[in-house]
Amino acid sequence: MVSVTRAVFGDLPSGAGTVEKFQLQSDLLKVDIISWGCTITALEVKDRQGRASDVVLGFAELEGYLQKQPYFGAVVGRVANRIAKGTFMVDGKEYKLAVNNGPNSLHGGVRGFDKVVWTPQVLSNGVQFSRISPDGEEGYPGELKVWVTYTLDGGELMVNYRAQASQTTPVNLTNHSYFNLAGQEHNMALLNFFTRILEKVEALLAQFYPEGKAILGAPGWLSRLSIWLLTPAQGSPNIYDHEVTIEADAFLPVDETLIPTGEVAPVQGTAFDLRKPVELGKHLQEFRIHGFDHNFCLKGSKDKHFCARVHHAGSGRVLEVYTTQPGVQFYTGNFLDGTLKGKSGAVYPKHSGFCLETQSWPDAVNQPHFPPVLLRPGEEYDHTTWFKFSVA
Numbered sequence: 001m002v003s004v005t006r007a008v009f010g011d012l013p014s015g016a017g018t019v020e021k022f023q024l025q026s027d028l029l030k031v032d033i034i035s036w037g038c039t040i041t042a043l044e045v046k047d048r049q050g051r052a053s054d055v056v057l058g059f060a061e062l063e064g065y066l067q068k069q070p071y072f073g074a075v076v077g078r079v080a081n082r083i084a085k086g087t088f089m090v091d092g093k094e095y096k097l098a099v100n101n102g103p104n105s106l107h108g109g110v111r112g113f114d115k116v117v118w119t120p121q122v123l124s125n126g127v128q129f130s131r132i133s134p135d136g137e138e139g140y141p142g143e144l145k146v147w148v149t150y151t152l153d154g155g156e157l158m159v160n161y162r163a164q165a166s167q168t169t170p171v172n173l174t175n176h177s178y179f180n181l182a183g184q185e186h187n188m189a190l191l192n193f194f195t196r197i198l199e200k201v202e203a204l205l206a207q208f209y210p211e212g213k214a215i216l217g218a219p220g221w222l223s224r225l226s227i228w229l230l231t232p233a234q235g236s237p238n239i240y241d242h243e244v245t246i247e248a249d250a251f252l253p254v255d256e257t258l259i260p261t262g263e264v265a266p267v268q269g270t271a272f273d274l275r276k277p278v279e280l281g282k283h284l285q286e287f288r289i290h291g292f293d294h295n296f297c298l299k300g301s302k303d304k305h306f307c308a309r310v311h312h313a314g315s316g317r318v319l320e321v322y323t324t325q326p327g328v329q330f331y332t333g334n335f336l337d338g339t340l341k342g343k344s345g346a347v348y349p350k351h352s353g354f355c356l357e358t359q360s361w362p363d364a365v366n367q368p369h370f371p372p373v374l375l376r377p378g379e380e381y382d383h384t385t386w387f388k389f390s391v392a
Contacts, residue, residue, distance in 0.1 A: 002026050002125040002152045009034045009041075010062025017117050019062050022127040028155035029389060036065055037074035037114035038129045038148045040177050042343070043157070048316030048391045053183025055317065057353045060343045069340055071176040074114035075148050075161075076107035078133055078140050079373070080174040081295070081329060081362035084259045088365040090141060090168050090374065097139035102257045107176070109138030114176070118148070126151030126158075135166065142167025142377075156388045163381035170365040171375045174325075175385070178333060178353030181312035181319060182236035184344060236314070238351045239332065240281025243311040246274040246330060248296035252361060258293060260363050260370075272296070277311070280332070280354075291332035291351060295361050298326055304384070308356050316391040323358040323385040326371045331355040358385040 002024060009021035019036045030052065032042040041059065044052040058072045059065055065072070086097040086105035098109035107114065118129035126149060133144040143166040151158045161173040251272040252260040267273040271287035272294065284291065298307055300323075307321040307328050321328070331354065338349035364370040375381045 004122055004125070004127065006120075006122060009036075012036075012062075012117070013066075019117060020120060022120065022122070022150075024126055024150065024152040024157075026152050026154055029152060029157060031150070031152060031157055033127060033150055034062075034065070035118050035120050035129060036062065037116065038118055038150075038175075039065060039075070039114070040073035040150075040175065041065075043177070045155075045181075045183070045317055045389045046391065047183065053315075054343065055179055055181050055183055055319075057178040057180065057342055057346075057348055064340075064342070067340075070178075070335060071107060071114055072342075073175070073177045075129075075173060076176050077113040077146070077171070077173045078108050078138065078144060079105075079170050079172045079365070080107055080176075080357065080359050081172065082106050082257075082259055083170075084257075084363050084366050086139070088170065090170075090365075093141075095139055095141055104257055104259060105138075111138065113146070113173070123149070123151065125153065140169050142169045144169060144171065144375075146173070148173070155390055156386055158384060158386050160384045161381065163375060165375045165377055165379075165381075168374055168376045170373045171381045172360040172364070172373055173381070173383070174329075174357040174359045176355060176357060178348075178355055179310070179319060180236065180239055180353045181242060181310060181317040182315055183317070184346060236312075237349065238281070239354050240279070240284070240351065241312065241314060242280050242354065243277045243313065244274055244280055244283075244330075244354075245277045245309040246296050246328065247300075247306050247308065248272075248275070248298055248328075250297040252295040252297065252327075254294065258362075260295065260361065260367065262367055262369075264297060264369075267296075274330075277309075284332075291334035292330045293332070293334055295327045295329050295359070297361070298323070298328060300324075300326075302326075304386070307358060307385075310354070310356075311392060318390045318392050319356075320388040320390070321356050321358065321385065322388065324383045325358040325360065325385065327359050327361045329355065329357040329359055329362070331357065358383075 009019045024031045030044040043056045083105045086099040097105040121128045128149040147162040149160040310319045333353045360373045361370040364373040
């Protein structure tokens with residue numbers, strides 16, 4: 001049995017509209033999704049003791065999602081991931097996109113699908129969002145009708161993406177949730193207590209030792225330090241204790257701007273061989289790499305196939321991902337830097353969350369030997385990803 005409730009999440013500035021929140025709840029999961037970017041803002045999963053905790057990074061209020069932030073929980077498009085130099089050719093015509101990631105276009109451009117309000121429709125076991133992306137939006141050709149549907153069944157969250165185009169256009173949709181299976185610790189009372197004490201200490205230091213400002217640095221350094229020390233990103237301050245498996249025999253090497261070089265490289269004998277479980281922190285250390293932000297080429301067909309499994313031994317939580325897509329971008333939060341304050345005062349430093357972005361391969365519109373990414377009039381884009389949670 002799944003319940004679906006609807007509430008106001010917040011109002012956009014300048015009377016631009018209201019953002020709603022939809023809460024889907026089963027006996028095993030509770031998921032909050034807002035109409036701004038079809039964004040998953042919270043996902044509560046039980047551990048082996050039956051204690052529920054939030055396992056996604058994000059914000060408690062709308063303002064957090066309106067600021068510059070790394071796509072927490074959002075649906076990204078019209079084309080997820082990167083397009084080299086923000087250009088591509090379709091039927092002999094060149095299209096130029098908004099460039100927003102170095103020399104490239106990332107996740108649909110400056111105002112992609114994550115930065116708009118979608119139209120919701122409540123279902124018996126979920127919610128469907130829809131919008132029409134107009135011809136020329138962020139430089140993409142043709143009008144695109146898009147539907148994103150979230151449904152809940154026990155411990156499984158299913159996300160279905162459908163689209164229809166009036167002109168031939170690349171389409172690649174995914175969800176950009178950052179997971180940390182340790183779960184969010186609700187320790188704000190303790191945090192606030194220590195923060196108040198440290199703020200008073202800081203004020204006294206500034207009063208009696210003004211010459212120490214050059215050493216102490218900018219105002220608020222001590223209270224910010226307290227937040228960093230006392231509030232882990234989630235139940236664990238990083239994902240190093242997560243055990244990861246990805247069902248891929250090949251991956252896509254990238255250049256210095258994270259565009260695939262065109263090579264489809266075997267994972268055998270490399271840091272990218274995740275076909276058997278690896279503990280992430282030890283694996284990064286062993287291979288002396290700073291993290292993952294790469295597309296893994298999945299073995300499966302266009303039908304539902306296994307993609308990845310992540311296990312957090314401390315809590316017992318397990319996430320299994322299945323998809324109809326040909327690839328998954330495994331991203332380990334390399335660009336998180338601790339400057340954003342999230343739910344319950346949490347900060348999100350580097351490697352505090354991971355993404356499994358099921359997708360078509362990056363820059364596929366410019367690489368003809370990659371699986372095709374063009375959607376033509378009369379066709380329908382239709383892909384589904386399943387996030388299955390359990391304990392072990």
